[in-house]
Amino acid sequence: QVQLVESGGGSVQAGGSLRLSCAASGLTYSNWCMGWFRQAPGKAREGFASIDSDGRASYADIVKGRFTISRDNAENTLYLQMNSLKPEDTAIYYCAAEARPKYCYEILKYAFWGHGTQVTVSS
Numbered sequence: 001q002v003q004l005v006e007s008g009g010g011s012v013q014a015g016g017s018l019r020l021s022c023a024a025s026g027l028t029y030s031n032w033c034m035g036w037f038r039q040a041p042g043k044a045r046e047g048f049a050s051i052d053s054d055g056r057a058s059y060a061d062i063v064k065g066r067f068t069i070s071r072d073n074a075e076n077t078l079y080l081q082m083n084s085l086k087p088e089d090t091a092i093y094y095c096a097a098e099a100r101p102k103y104c105y106e107i108l109k110y111a112f113w114g115h116g117t118q119v120t121v122s123s
Contacts, residue, residue, distance in 0.1 A: 001026045002025070003026050004022055004023070004095045004097060004112060004113060004114035005022065005023045005115070006021070006022050006115070007020070007021050007022075007023070009119045011122065012120070014085060014086055016085050016121070017081070017084075018085065018119060019079060019081050020036070020095075020119075021077055021079055024077065024095075024097060027112075030053060032053065033051070033052050033053065033097070033098045033099075033100075033101065034071055034078045034098075035050035035069070035096045035097075035098070036048060036049045036094065036095060037094050038094065038119075039094070039116075040091040043091075045094075045108055046060070046062065047108045066083050067080060067082050067083070068080070068081040087121045087122065088121075091119060092118055092119075093118075093119050096113040096114075097111070099111065
């Protein structure tokens with residue numbers, strides 16, 4: 001059974017940084033596409049970063065240049081380094097996993113996701 005557990009969320013002031021982690025189990029991690037999406041209260045989910053099995057990363061414009069996705073295949077762990085945080089980044093952040101390469105860059109179609117971790121950015 002695929003399990004994804006996020007950690008590292010918290011509260012930070014605008015301009016600050018946070019690093020999220022996602023521990024994955026129950027899958028052949030190195031072969032899967034991994035990604036992050038978020039959801040703010042009253043808003044739709046936003047998929048914004050993905051990384052394929054070869055380590056190629058893709059970002060939505062809303063985070064490009066500020067966030068970095070990375071993966072450690074030896075530790076079955078996904079990371080998200082978030083810099084220059086803004087109040088509009090406040091949301092619950094979810095780690096997601098997908099085995100089908102054709103959906104690698106369509107994060108909201110990923111088959112599995114975790115319970116999320118709260119990120120709050122104050123102005």
